[in-house]
Amino acid sequence: MTDPSPAAGKPIRTAIADEDGIDFAIIELFFFAYRDFTSDPDQILAEYGFGRAHHRVLHFVNRRPGLTVAELLDVLKITKQSLARVLKQLIDTDHIVQVQGPRDRRQRELYPTAKGRALALALARPQSRRIRAALEDSGATERVTIERFLEAMVNPELRAQIDIVPAQTSGKNHGDH
Template identity: 50%
Template sequence: MAETGANAAGGEGLLFLTDEQLRKGIEAMFFAYRGFTADPDRILEGMDYGRAHHRALHFVHRQPGLTVNTLLAVLGVTKQSLNRVLRTLIDDGLVESRIGRKDKRERHLYLTDKGGALERELSEAQRVRMRAAYRAAGPQAVAGFRQVLEAMMDPDLRRQYLMLRDRA
């Protein structure tokens, strides 16, 4: 499939629609994700934690006091899987679970000082990589990259992402 008329002539706004271009994009995503997760994986390796722990720490940090149910929805994992992760993080003193003030059935999650320190170390490793890539690509590419990522999100996930982004 070839590029469409106006975009093919315009240069900068090219839409890459060939199967080969799509394959290259998919492969780039796979390898970029490996690089993006490699640094935190190395940090977590000796702690017997994995990416699920990292994601939980990230989102608890981003939204202190979020409920277990909200974290379940954001992460898209099973209750059993999240309970295993949270139990470990709570037992190891990284996350604190507090009973809700209005609804005693709710559990609100907060990072402890120790959890905050680990989350900063993990996030800083990713920020260093993202900062270098953003500088190398330039502001237009960064804006385009974000647009592509947002366009790939399912509508419900995009709403969650936008709510979280807008809180910052």
């Protein structure tokens, strides 16, 4: 069980290099960065018995209040069934409310409650703090550089969704490219 079976291939003892010009450094960093990035809210969510799926729903309902279930499914790229349980829990715990669509009464517009808004903020706070610290640490004076890079990492056909994000109520906006 310890030694490879006779048929098995021989062990390769050299580390994978930048063969074919593959950027292993950034691939790996992206993994570590995202894992730690999500670990902050995970701890808060656990107190509520929630998971990451709840976070994502809560985030987008706060970002685009009034979006419909179909729109939410499209943004999250998950199935109706996957959303169902999570959304139901958020509604039952009074973090999100459904309002019948004004034009189309089949639709359910999703809005955060004050409670849901507060939780979304609490979840985002440590993430934002981490980002700010990282920008300072790394000496990236240009926040925009990071923003553009991340946006360029997203599939082109999805970038439209991102730009849907409404103009902020604060004065800050960074153009609608």
